[in-house]
Amino acid sequence: MIEVRNLSKRYGNHLAVDDVSFDAQAGEIVGILGPNGAGKTTIMRILTGFMPPTSGTAKVAGFDVMEDSLEVRKRVGYLPERVPLYPDMTVREYVTYWAKLRGVKGAKEQVSAVIERVQLTDRRDSLIRNLSKGMRQRLGLAQALVHNPQVVILDEPTIGIDPQQVIEVRDSVRQLGQGHTVLFSTHILSEAEQVCDRVVIINNGRVIAEGDPARLRAQLQPGEHLFVLIGGASDADARRMLERIPGVENVEAQGKGFNLRARPNTDIRPAIFEQVTRAGYVLLELRPVAMTLEDIFLDIVGKAG
Ligand SMILES: Nc1ncnc2c1ncn2[C@@H]1O[C@H](COP(=O)(O)OP(=O)(O)OP(=O)(O)O)[C@@H](O)[C@H]1O
Ligand SMILES: [Mg+2]
Incomplete structure (x- = not known):
């Protein structure tokens, strides 16, 4: 047509x-x-x-x-x-x-x-x-x-x-x-x-x-993006813990929580849940972040540069 x-x-x-x-x-x-x-x-x-x-x-x-x-x-x-x-x-x-x-x-x-x-x-x-x-x-x-x-x-x-x-x-x-x-x-x-x-x-x-x-x-989309909100931990402690989780490529503060980027084809959710619980914190929120095309472009450009 x-x-x-x-x-x-x-x-x-x-x-x-x-x-x-x-x-x-x-x-x-x-x-x-x-x-x-x-x-x-x-x-x-x-x-x-x-x-x-x-x-x-x-x-x-x-x-x-x-x-x-x-x-x-x-x-x-x-x-x-x-x-x-x-x-x-x-x-x-x-x-x-x-x-x-x-x-x-x-x-x-x-x-x-x-x-x-x-x-x-x-x-x-x-x-x-x-x-x-x-x-x-x-x-x-x-x-x-x-x-x-x-x-x-x-x-x-x-x-x-x-x-x-x-x-x-x-x-x-x-x-x-x-x-x-x-x-x-x-x-x-x-x-x-x-x-x-x-x-x-x-x-x-x-x-x-x-x-x-x-x-x-x-x-x-180079890997999935997730938003995580953790209770009972200082920002610095929460960040340190998240950065140590295998498969997590990037941790960025977002409001009271963090945006995470996972390595492509990696589901990091079980590991997040496990680590948060083990550390004695509370997982208040864990959800995928919808990305706009511009986010994805920025992401690709950012990685290249
Ligand atoms: N009449 C015009 N004269 C000169 N340059 C133009 C003209 N119209 C568009 N352009 C340029 O051509 C390119 C494409 O513009 P276009 O408006 O088609 O993009 P777009 O994808 O619709 O953008 P947007 O999402 O901002 O609406 C841009 O660099 C724009 O500055
Ligand atoms: Mg237009």
Whole structure:
């Protein structure tokens, strides 16, 4: 459904996208994962026909994004990084405006249906200025869905909203996978893991890895990270004990406890439990730490340097 081949984009001297290729099959949710400045937005803007690539090709539903950009736009819904919203319009007026702009037939029913789909029916007559950030994000999603596109492209839809609303937006994205092909960008690995069938990891404009998210995490993450909170020991004693546990590579203070990094493929939890108990301390907390992609990059870079 999406076919990207050897895509490059140069801004002046800066190569923002460098020979990128990937596919998204019909009904698939594909994540574009990468840190700030990786080139995610640039790729998405090329795919939506808003900007020409410097070289390479991209097709959506069989149409070339440059040669058939009108056909592409009919079939693509796009939620940009910053959604242009009009604060003095109501939810319904805004979605109706987009429905008309896109020539949607039976606009009235379609507008109601799409507002229901993003769970804004009870706010349909509210002014946009009075919506929460998460609601605005869902309204942006309604704008992207109003013409019932085959392909939906979402540029970091969970950025800057509170945790509860992040969960709601992720749920909406997952549901979109039934009936649409979804391309979704994020810089949070665990988010890609929760939402996507497949992930394409981009760094400095290049694809550095691609595949099933859980497998990629295992590949990229150099050992598991754990948070440990110990009672009955001074910080110095707790640290000394943790550092002596075989398989522990790194101990870092984190609040009242410690973040540990284990050697790859090593489960250090039994040893932690045993050592803490033997020393007569109390294990108050022991849990895995979810890492963002940036953490992992920093980790890899830190180890190399
Ligand atoms: N219009 C532009 N003119 C010049 N350089 C640009 C332009 N747009 C983006 N860039 C540069 O291209 C690179 C990729 O930018 P892009 O916005 O695609 O990255 P991104 O992965 O979306 O980043 P973020 O996570 O911050 O949104 C960055 O170095 C950026 O500074
Ligand atoms: Mg971006």
